[in-house]
Amino acid sequence: MTPGSVGAALRAGAAQLTAAGVPDPGRDARLLMSAALGIEPGRLTLHGMDDLAPPAAEAFARMVGERVRFRPVAQILGRRLFWGRDFEVTGDVLDPRPETETLIALALEGAKPARILDLGTGSGALLLTLLAEWPEATGLGIDASPAALEVAARNARRLGVAARAELRPGDWCTGLAERFDLIVCNPPYIPAADLEGLDRDVREWEPRMALSPGVTGLESYRIIAAGIGACLAPGGRALFEIGADQGESVPALMREVGFENVRLHLDMGGKARSVEISR
Numbered sequence: 001m002t003p004g005s006v007g008a009a010l011r012a013g014a015a016q017l018t019a020a021g022v023p024d025p026g027r028d029a030r031l032l033m034s035a036a037l038g039i040e041p042g043r044l045t046l047h048g049m050d051d052l053a054p055p056a057a058e059a060f061a062r063m064v065g066e067r068v069r070f071r072p073v074a075q076i077l078g079r080r081l082f083w084g085r086d087f088e089v090t091g092d093v094l095d096p097r098p099e100t101e102t103l104i105a106l107a108l109e110g111a112k113p114a115r116i117l118d119l120g121t122g123s124g125a126l127l128l129t130l131l132a133e134w135p136e137a138t139g140l141g142i143d144a145s146p147a148a149l150e151v152a153a154r155n156a157r158r159l160g161v162a163a164r165a166e167l168r169p170g171d172w173c174t175g176l177a178e179r180f181d182l183i184v185c186n187p188p189y190i191p192a193a194d195l196e197g198l199d200r201d202v203r204e205w206e207p208r209m210a211l212s213p214g215v216t217g218l219e220s221y222r223i224i225a226a227g228i229g230a231c232l233a234p235g236g237r238a239l240f241e242i243g244a245d246q247g248e249s250v251p252a253l254m255r256e257v258g259f260e261n262v263r264l265h266l267d268m269g270g271k272a273r274s275v276e277i278s279r
């Protein structure tokens, strides 16, 4: 490995990340180096012996410096792939998780909706993916964070669905005077006491209001359950992501407010990760 080569810088960067205690230093260093070079990560090995040009070296050093402070890679790169599409990600939105793709898979198994509502849209990952998958649908994304809605609006333009996506500040279903065929929702669900046990990347860098709604972790579901009946069209479906231990509590509180058709769905690993209600 020649000094000044891509490979040498990569090893030095990975060593810095290891020293800082970053969990997967080799993978992260490769992702950051490929971004610095503007190439796909899979092509990096072809460039190990190349000289690292000063602009790429500076970009790589800056990004490693951010990762050493546990800034999530998606925030450093400013993007995340979700259901095969590229979403802008900033510190104002939850980094869309692979497990949330389960809600997309469930949604796409059902009938094509004309109108979609996404409660707590964040980056817009759920609403905008569904609008891209169903070109005739239109939808509304609600979020209490104006900064998140700005990111969602840029993502709507990036994916070419802005004309069909309305993005509006709001508090869950409050004041919604319309009914939707499909409602998707990934609310904050982490009990407050569990926040300290989260990975540093999440705890220190992701928006608190996207993570925890309060002491029990069920607070958002309770509010949404109380209001969602008025927003769900006859024959409509609502799909919720739930936390790891909420497979009994969330269906129970949906039944408490009168929903009879409540189904728990398991993810590919057999864990209860989503709840569906229909009428």
Ligand SMILES: C[S@@+](CC[C@H](N)C(=O)[O-])C[C@H]1O[C@@H](n2cnc3c(N)ncnc32)[C@H](O)[C@@H]1O
Binding pocket: 093, 094, 095, 096, 097, 100, 119, 120, 121, 122, 123, 124, 125, 126, 142, 143, 144, 145, 148, 170, 171, 172, 186, 187, 188, 189, 209, 210, 211
């Ligand atoms: C877990 S994140 C989900 C983001 C995105 N839907 C996803 O799945 O990646 C929860 C979102 O709910 C929003 N939120 C929190 N409280 C809210 C409220 N009272 N009304 C509407 N949105 C809220 C947060 O700002 C955050 O964007």
